[in-house]
Amino acid sequence: MRVLIVGCGFVGARTADILHAAGHEVVGVTHSSTSAERLIHKPWRVMACDVSDAASVASLRAQCEGMAEGATPAWVPDAFIHCASSSKGGPEMYQAVYVDGMGHLLATFPGAFPLYTGSTSVYPQTDGSEVDETSPADPGKETGRLLLAAERLALENGGAVARLAGIYGPGRSFVLKNLLEGKSGIEVNKGAPDGRLLNQIHADDAAAALVHIVTQKLLGIYNVVDDARLTQRECLEKLAPLFNLQVPAEKAPDPGRKRGWTHKHVSNARLRATGWAPQYSDYFAALRDDPELAPSILQLVAEGSEGYLPRAENILLIGLMGSGKSTVGRMVAQMLGFQFVDTDHLIIDQAGCSIPEIFAKEGEPGFRQRESAVLRSLLGRRHCVIATGGGIITQPRNLPLLKHLGFITWLEADVRLLARRTAGNNDRPLLRGEEPPLVKLERLLGERKPIYKQLADLRIQTDELSQQESAYGVAESARIFFAQR
Numbered sequence: 324m325r326v327l328i329v330g331c332g333f334v335g336a337r338t339a340d341i342l343h344a345a346g347h348e349v350v351g352v353t354h355s356s357t358s359a360e361r362l363i364h365k366p367w368r369v370m371a372c373d374v375s376d377a378a379s380v381a382s383l384r385a386q387c388e389g390m391a392e393g394a395t396p397a398w399v400p401d402a403f404i405h406c407a408s409s410s411k412g413g414p415e416m417y418q419a420v421y422v423d424g425m426g427h428l429l430a431t432f433p434g435a436f437p438l439y440t441g442s443t444s445v446y447p448q449t450d451g452s453e454v455d456e457t458s459p460a461d462p463g464k465e466t467g468r469l470l471l472a473a474e475r476l477a478l479e480n481g482g483a484v485a486r487l488a489g490i491y492g493p494g495r496s497f498v499l500k501n502l503l504e505g506k507s508g509i510e511v512n513k514g515a516p517d518g519r520l521l522n523q524i525h526a527d528d529a530a531a532a533l534v535h536i537v538t539q540k541l542l543g544i545y546n547v548v549d550d551a552r553l554t555q556r557e558c559l560e561k562l563a564p565l566f567n568l569q570v571p572a573e574k575a576p577d578p579g580r581k582r583g584w585t586h587k588h589v590s591n592a593r594l595r596a597t598g599w600a601p602q603y604s605d606y607f608a609a610l611r612d613d614p615e616l617a618p619s620i621l622q623l624v625a626e627g628s629e630g631y632l633p634r635a636e637n638i639l640l641i642g643l644m645g646s647g648k649s650t651v652g653r654m655v656a657q658m659l660g661f662q663f664v665d666t667d668h669l670i671i672d673q674a675g676c677s678i679p680e681i682f683a684k685e686g687e688p689g690f691r692q693r694e695s696a697v698l699r700s701l702l703g704r705r706h707c708v709i710a711t712g713g714g715i716i717t718q719p720r721n722l723p724l725l726k727h728l729g730f731i732t733w734l735e736a737d738v739r740l741l742a743r744r745t746a747g748n749n750d751r752p753l754l755r756g757e758e759p760p761l762v763k764l765e766r767l768l769g770e771r772k773p774i775y776k777q778l779a780d781l782r783i784q785t786d787e788l789s790q791q792e793s794a795y796g797v798a799e800s801a802r803i804f805f806a807q808r
């Protein structure tokens with residue numbers, strides 16, 4: 324199938340990736356040549372076009388036709404997906420991008436199946452009711468009415484509309500970002516004593532839904548939302564403790580909300596009945612199973628102008644194999660009355676086999692995936708001493724999690740000492756390869772040192788110290804660190 328994807332943003336680019344990987348011919352369209360450049364590495368074609376301008380859309384068609392050289396028939400799309408965004412503009416932008424844009428695409432590609440991506444914000448209900456595609460959609464705001472006008476164009480021309488709920492994914496989650504930045508509240512009023520009902524969808528699931536609708540040419544309107552029925556209170560009461568934060572206070576709904584204040588639960592039953600199901604049934608499943616979601620938002624907050632990342636009251640030990648993370652960690656836990664946790668042990672328990680067996684069966688990538696999942700599962704824990712695996716810092720996605728999870732100590736020791744300490748057993752597959760252990764440890768130190776250094780709140784050179792002395796140093800430094808925060 325030949326598909327034109329107009330608007331290759333957060334959902335559009337993913338949709339193009341899925342279609343391309345499934346063997347479809349994809350042309351991705353962005354609104355300017357600068358935005359096209361950002362997608363230059365994609366395996367599908369990218370073209371620039373301003374959908375609000377009829378001449379620009381005509382030129383897009385000419386560019387598509389020009390793709391097929393010589394005698395082969397011109398490249399004409401079998402379907403197009405309008406998922407361009409007005410980038411937060413007002414009614415004029417909505418009219419230009421959504422309504423005029425849809426009109427230009429329909430006129431220019433008359434034979435193509437049209438899919439318009441709208442929004443569940445068109446349902447105006449404020450009574451907490453369950454809404455489906457047959458429920459009244461009559462938003463009070465002008466912008467909402469323009470979304471409906473664009474929808475009508477798709478429907479009247481034998482196409483489909485996907486009404487997307489609030490999209491989140493790696494790098495984007497307003498709920499978590501606001502919470503971490505201390506900006507969230509439970510928006511209550513008389514009709515919603517527990518705050519609004521949240522209707523959300525993971526970007527991967529949204530993209531999979533668009534692919535599902537377009538490849539099957541499903542007709543009519545489909546809500547694209549996950550399976551959860553979740554009030555703001557339920558969400559924040561579960562989310563805040565996961566990040567060691569207080570549940571935010573209640574507040575009045577913000578009258579300036581871009582798409583108005585609504586309180587309804589949007590049903591996905593119609594789309595589910597056609598065979599689509601979300602990979603992430605709710606937001607918490609995504610936090611657990613999407614390896615990038617939580618780390619990316621923690622990173623965003625850490626980099627943000629306010630830059631304050633909440634740190635949980637735990638102690639983490641990092642460092643090379645044999646540096647004493649497990650041994651010293653156990654002692655620190657005892658000194659402070661903290662619980663001792665070892666990520667390597669959690670991985671072994673969860674996998675039901677040893678680390679060398681995991682490496683043999685799944686390779687190092689399999690082991691690293693398990694290690695990241697174990698780290699995510701520690702979100703919300705406090706008063707723990709966490710001994711980590713020596714290579715946990717090799718995965719960039721683990722770094723914001725480690726930083727958030729607590730006070731980080733890097734245990735250092737001379738590599739010859741490490742080689743001696745680790746010589747006695749076969750639990751460390753990385754030291755049982757072709758390379759002699761000392762050479763391997765030296766190489767790993769070279770690769771990892773900058774990351775250990777960047778991450779550590781405290782470095783302890785342990786060569787001359789007993790295990791008790793190291794443990795005492797960690798415990799006292801952590802005590803001071805937490806007392807000062």
Ligand SMILES: Nc1ncnc2c1ncn2[C@@H]1O[C@H](COP(=O)(O)OP(=O)(O)OP(=O)(O)O)[C@@H](O)[C@H]1O
Nearest residue numbers: 643644645646647648649650712713744785789790
């Ligand atoms: N400061 C120390 N002095 C003497 N021996 C030590 C010291 N720290 C650790 N050891 C010994 O070194 C060996 C390896 O230590 P340990 O298992 O705690 O390392 P680790 O950092 O957890 O390694 P890995 O990354 O492989 O889990 C153990 O036998 C331990 O008793």
Ligand SMILES: O=C(O)C1=C[C@@H](O)[C@@H](O)[C@H](O)C1
Nearest residue numbers: 644667678712713714751752
């Ligand atoms: O340094 C490493 O990469 C490793 C250290 C151990 O703790 C284990 O996590 C595993 O053997 C890998």
Ligand SMILES: [Mg+2]
Nearest residue numbers: 648649667710
């Ligand atoms: Mg260990």
